[in-house]
Amino acid sequence: MTEKLIEDEKQGVISDDFLADIKEALADNDGDHIAQLTDLLVPADMGLLFDRLTNENRIKLFSFIEKTFDPELLTNLSPSAFKSIVSHISIRRLASLLPELDSDDAFYVFEELDEQQQRRLLKSIPAENRSNFEKILTYPEDSAARIMQQEVVIAPSFWTIEALIRFVQESENLPENFYEVYVVNPRHQPIGRVSVNLLIRHEGKKKLADIMDKDVRAIPASENQEEVAYAFRHYDLVSAPVVDEANRIIGMITSDDVVDVIDEEAQKEITQITGISHSDLSAPVLLMSYHRMAGLMVTFVNSFIVIFVLSQFENVIKTKAGLAALLPIVSGMSGASGTQILALTVRALATKMLSPANTFKTVTRELLISSINGIVFSLILMAFIILWYNDLFLGLVLIVSLTFTMLWAAFSGVVLPIVVDRLGLDPAINTGPLLSALTDVIGFLSVLALATAML
Numbered sequence: 001m002t003e004k005l006i007e008d009e010k011q012g013v014i015s016d017d018f019l020a021d022i023k024e025a026l027a028d029n030d031g032d033h034i035a036q037l038t039d040l041l042v043p044a045d046m047g048l049l050f051d052r053l054t055n056e057n058r059i060k061l062f063s064f065i066e067k068t069f070d071p072e073l074l075t076n077l078s079p080s081a082f083k084s085i086v087s088h089i090s091i092r093r094l095a096s097l098l099p100e101l102d103s104d105d106a107f108y109v110f111e112e113l114d115e116q117q118q119r120r121l122l123k124s125i126p127a128e129n130r131s132n133f134e135k136i137l138t139y140p141e142d143s144a145a146r147i148m149q150q151e152v153v154i155a156p157s158f159w160t161i162e163a164l165i166r167f168v169q170e171s172e173n174l175p176e177n178f179y180e181v182y183v184v185n186p187r188h189q190p191i192g193r194v195s196v197n198l199l200i201r202h203e204g205k206k207k208l209a210d211i212m213d214k215d216v217r218a219i220p221a222s223e224n225q226e227e228v229a230y231a232f233r234h235y236d237l238v239s240a241p242v243v244d245e246a247n248r249i250i251g252m253i254t255s256d257d258v259v260d261v262i263d264e265e266a267q268k269e270i271t272q273i274t275g276i277s278h279s280d281l282s283a284p285v286l287l288m289s290y291h292r293m294a295g296l297m298v299t300f301v302n303s304f305i306v307i308f309v310l311s312q313f314e315n316v317i318k319t320k321a322g323l324a325a326l327l328p329i330v331s332g333m334s335g336a337s338g339t340q341i342l343a344l345t346v347r348a349l350a351t352k353m354l355s356p357a358n359t360f361k362t363v364t365r366e367l368l369i370s371s372i373n374g375i376v377f378s379l380i381l382m383a384f385i386i387l388w389y390n391d392l393f394l395g396l397v398l399i400v401s402l403t404f405t406m407l408w409a410a411f412s413g414v415v416l417p418i419v420v421d422r423l424g425l426d427p428a429i430n431t432g433p434l435l436s437a438l439t440d441v442i443g444f445l446s447v448l449a450l451a452t453a454m455l
Contacts, residue, residue: 014048022049026060034064047076050085058084071097074112075105080287082112091117095124102176104149104257107136111146144228145221147261148242148251151175154182155208157191162204179238179254183212188248190216190241218243219253225261230352232258265350302437306444313448322389323451326381326398331443333377334405338435341366341413346427349417363414370410374403397454401447408446409439 018037025033038061041049046069050058062069062085074097077085086094098106098121110118110133122130132150139145151174155164164181168174181199183192192212202211217235219228219242231237232255242251310317317324345362348354354362378399385395412435417427 014045014052019049019052022053022061023057026057031064034061035068038065043070043072044076046070046073047078047081050081051078055080055084059088062088071100071109072105074109075101079112086113086117091120091124095121098125099129102149103132103151103251104147107133107146139221140224142225143221144219144223144225144242144253145251147225147228147257148219148221148253149175149257150251152182152241152249152252153178153180154184154188154190154249157183157185157207157209157212159208160204161199161202161206161208161211164199164208165204175252177254178252181208182216182241182249182252183208184249187246190218190243190247190249192216193241195238216241218247218249221245221250226265226350228253229258229261229265233262233351296433298433298437302433302440305437305441309441309444309448313452316448316451320391320394320451322385322391322394323397323447326385326394327444327447329381330398330402330405330447331440333402334409334439334443335436337370337373337406338409338413338439339432341370341410342417342431342435345414345417346431349421349427354418359414359418363411366410366414367407370406371403374406377406378402393454397447397451401443401450404446405439405443408442409435412438 022034022037024030025037038046038049050061050073053061058081066088074082074085089097094109098109101109106129110121113121122133125133136145153168153174155167159167179196181194181196182190183194185191192208192214193216194208194212198211217231217237217240219231219240221242221244228240231240232253237255237258239252239254241249242253244250345354348362381402382395382399385391385398389395416435416438417431420427420431
């Protein structure tokens with residue numbers, strides 16, 4: 001069993017055999033076997049296990065491990081699993097668990113609670129922790145301060161390596177893992193950084209001022225997390241100090257925090273570009289249904305607009321019955337082309353590859369690509385129509401309309417997210433369904449209007 005589990009751990013999954021063993025042990029109320037199995041799991045894998053269980057089994061499993069579980073488990077649960085587990089932990093118990101976590105993980109757990117639980121927890125935790133939480137809450141959501149850990153190793157420039165090592169050995173309130181030491185001036189402002197490997201390579205009598213790198217990429221506490229992720233990517237940062245308005249260090253962000261941000265942003269782009277605002281597969285059915293309705297509503301309303309457009313051209317459709325059969329090709333091709341371009345544009349905006357300086361060039365480039373694709377597929381469509389319908393008129397209408405709508409889709413796929421971004425909104429949110437609606441309506445309208453004009 002251990003070998004099967006380890007084999008699957010490399011893939012980041014819980015094996016079906018292991019899951020079956022857990023379920024059997026839960027059914028038999030076999031606490032000893034459950035303890036034996038769960039001892040094999042680190043908190044990250046324990047979180048995966050909870051995600052794969054039903055809500056009833058989650059609660060039952062937690063009842064067996066409640067007194068011994070690692071608090072880090074709470075940071076590795078899906079939203080629905082977190083809600084289930086936390087509802088069975090008393091506020092007093094939760095208050096005693098948070099100090100065992102790094103400050104960034106503790107605040108993550110705090111943020112995941114509902115408002116009532118947060119208020120009760122703030123009253124139960126020590127004054128120092130309460131003050132730290134309240135200070136972080138003054139910063140905007142999705143800001144750097146919300147993901148930083150307040151434990152950070154700082155030292156004055158006149159310290160020697162020996163003095164720094166002694167300080168680290170004797171101090172208790174330091175991060176569990178750190179990669180750099182930040183050198184500060186008397187005002188607590190960063191003036192340099194020293195990587196841990198440099199501390200090992202140099203003699204103990206060396207001063208930090210002699211070996212520090214003066215290039216410090218400090219992150220403002222109010223900076224958006226997407227900007228933080230971009231800075232880490234662009235400058236290949238391992239960690240970075242977080243500073244307040246006076247440029248004083250108040251914490252640090254490490255690469256593992258940024259990986260979480262990048263993962264969340266990528267997930268958000270994938271889900272919201274298709275009109276889905278909730279991606280927790282283990283969430284309750286009614287909740288999932290509610291969160292998907294917004295995107296579906298756009299498509300639903302769009303269907304009525306399409307019906308209205310078609311109703312205005314009933315005579316043309318009756319005259320040229322082949323139009324009705326071929327209309328989906330125009331809307332489908334333009335929709336697929338627009339979605340491809342939309343995904344590229346949203347990603348380019350997120351990674352700053354698309355800016356006002358190269359917007360015109362990008363639009364022109366996408367129009368050129370869509371022109372080529374439109375002409376190629378139009379010629380294929382023309383050949384099909386002539387062979388199948390023997391109707392040159394119908395072929396001309398369709399190839400002109402297809403080329404035009406693919407150009408329109410290219411233009412919309414680039415411009416739509418840019419406009420939304422300029423308005424200060426998230427270009428990933430519901431732009432997919434909106435673009436699909438635009439391409440459908442324009443596609444049907446162009447075909448039928450052109451056919452009417454040519455008859």
